[in-house]
Amino acid sequence: MKFRRSERLIDMTNYLLDHPRQLVPLTFFADRYDSAKSSISEDLAIVKETFEQRGIGTLQTVPGAAGGVKFFVKVSREKAEPFVNELCQLIANPERLLPGGYLYLTDILGDPQIVQKAGRIIASAYADTKIDVVMTVATKGIPLAYAVASQLNVPVVIVRRDSKVTEGPTVSINYVSGSAKRIQTMVLSKKSMRQDSRVLIVDDFMKAGGTVMGMISMLEEFNSQLAGIAVLVEDEKIQERLVDEYLSLVQLADVDVKEKKISVQAGNYFNIWRG
Amino acid sequence: MKFRRSERLIDMTNYLLDHPRQLVPLTFFADRYDSAKSSISEDLAIVKETFEQRGIGTLQTVPGAAGGVKFFVKVSREKAEPFVNELCQLIANPERLLPGGYLYLTDILGDPQIVQKAGRIIASAYADTKIDVVMTVATKGIPLAYAVASQLNVPVVIVRRDSKVTEGPTVSINYVSGSAKRIQTMVLSKKSMRQDSRVLIVDDFMKAGGTVMGMISMLEEFNSQLAGIAVLVEDEKIQERLVDEYLSLVQLADVDVKEKKISVQAGNYFNIWRG
Numbered sequence: 001m002k003f004r005r006s007e008r009l010i011d012m013t014n015y016l017l018d019h020p021r022q023l024v025p026l027t028f029f030a031d032r033y034d035s036a037k038s039s040i041s042e043d044l045a046i047v048k049e050t051f052e053q054r055g056i057g058t059l060q061t062v063p064g065a066a067g068g069v070k071f072f073v074k075v076s077r078e079k080a081e082p083f084v085n086e087l088c089q090l091i092a093n094p095e096r097l098l099p100g101g102y103l104y105l106t107d108i109l110g111d112p113q114i115v116q117k118a119g120r121i122i123a124s125a126y127a128d129t130k131i132d133v134v135m136t137v138a139t140k141g142i143p144l145a146y147a148v149a150s151q152l153n154v155p156v157v158i159v160r161r162d163s164k165v166t167e168g169p170t171v172s173i174n175y176v177s178g179s180a181k182r183i184q185t186m187v188l189s190k191k192s193m194r195q196d197s198r199v200l201i202v203d204d205f206m207k208a209g210g211t212v213m214g215m216i217s218m219l220e221e222f223n224s225q226l227a228g229i230a231v232l233v234e235d236e237k238i239q240e241r242l243v244d245e246y247l248s249l250v251q252l253a254d255v256d257v258k259e260k261k262i263s264v265q266a267g268n269y270f271n272i273w274r275g
Numbered sequence: 276m277k278f279r280r281s282e283r284l285i286d287m288t289n290y291l292l293d294h295p296r297q298l299v300p301l302t303f304f305a306d307r308y309d310s311a312k313s314s315i316s317e318d319l320a321i322v323k324e325t326f327e328q329r330g331i332g333t334l335q336t337v338p339g340a341a342g343g344v345k346f347f348v349k350v351s352r353e354k355a356e357p358f359v360n361e362l363c364q365l366i367a368n369p370e371r372l373l374p375g376g377y378l379y380l381t382d383i384l385g386d387p388q389i390v391q392k393a394g395r396i397i398a399s400a401y402a403d404t405k406i407d408v409v410m411t412v413a414t415k416g417i418p419l420a421y422a423v424a425s426q427l428n429v430p431v432v433i434v435r436r437d438s439k440v441t442e443g444p445t446v447s448i449n450y451v452s453g454s455a456k457r458i459q460t461m462v463l464s465k466k467s468m469r470q471d472s473r474v475l476i477v478d479d480f481m482k483a484g485g486t487v488m489g490m491i492s493m494l495e496e497f498n499s500q501l502a503g504i505a506v507l508v509e510d511e512k513i514q515e516r517l518v519d520e521y522l523s524l525v526q527l528a529d530v531d532v533k534e535k536k537i538s539v540q541a542g543n544y545f546n547i548w549r550g
Binding site: 005006007009010011013014017018046047049050051053054056098099100102103104105106107110111112113115116138139140142143146147149150153154155156157158160165166167168189191192 | 380
């Protein structure tokens, strides 16, 4: 059965969105739609142009016999900025204040639409970075880590506070939480990460960065390398940050418990990444 | 700027996939592409036909002045069955065996591609069910819960074993774990769920169903109703299951620790849901 161009474009769009960073040979589409490779090339040119114009992403063409196309998510600044601004407004709601100056963010982290958008924006910044795995720590970072990983087409590994029987043998390390200066433990299943992986650390919230530093120590135990750090919210009031290079979407500038005022601004994302 | 049909189809496909179960008025697309409503209607007819033919989902047309279209994910049986069979093969790998007859599934649950496909298949079964929220328990169920929730366009609430300061006030209940018959506690942040919600419970693994029963008791504390139960893997060897109605993608038929043999088969999904 032959497919019309319109049908091909719809199905191709769905297929490419679903298989980011994967090389799809032209012959795959040619067979799928029983169409000439020349028609597929034309289709892909239209998809690429539209993806770029609409701030969805881009297609990279790999030439040659083993060639094809790869889809990379690239949320345009035009689309990312309003989203981050909305997120700032959401977070600045004084009803989020909890005793001790903590913020209730569970509803935001529980909204798949928000988490997926944030994940796409973060993944956009790593389009040109080689990443083998996304690492996070249980439990709040997990949704964002998956949202990023699904766009980077890599697995997620989850560091835990305690080992579980269903994880098999684990590696355990101690680290000092940056703000409270307490010694804590984190464990990672030995099977869950290959040696020599390039790792993007993703978390929901970073204060001084103690937990992130813990994850970096964990990388050493797996002979693996840090490829990047990305957080949804960073606490900007921190005097001494343990971590230098990271991406944040939102910065918590100040929390005034007495006045019930939360000051929030866009994170360093737009300064660092000039998509 | 006018958009050509090909560009509209690509962008519409992306938009609809990204906004499942949301009513999108025809005027939204007409404005977005500066096109006549009649052209948009034709576009949507093509999208609908292609989505249905390719086993992606369907578009529901809501007539009238306040009308529009809604996208529902509906993975066809043709696409779901090979995926579930692959999943069975993956799980049957004897290297997964851990001491005590537990199975190592962390790699499968850590693969966003697998989790998203499973999430779409589960969500397909609830296309016609009113669901306000997806509930799961920390931590292994979280990725699948998000994958399902993102297709149902509802938030995720995460029940925990212990309360955290960043969750605010919590409701705590005791429950009896079905297999080990131990009394355990689970907590849920009070803010995280509205009263009178219709709740789909999603988890990675179900043995006797004690944890699921615990979540059902939790629903009562929130005056909420059970809308469904879906798990990735169920343990079939259980004598007395506490839960009757549930969907499973995979059934663990037998684990022979001595012979290092894991017997796995497709779950009840295809018997129950005749997509």
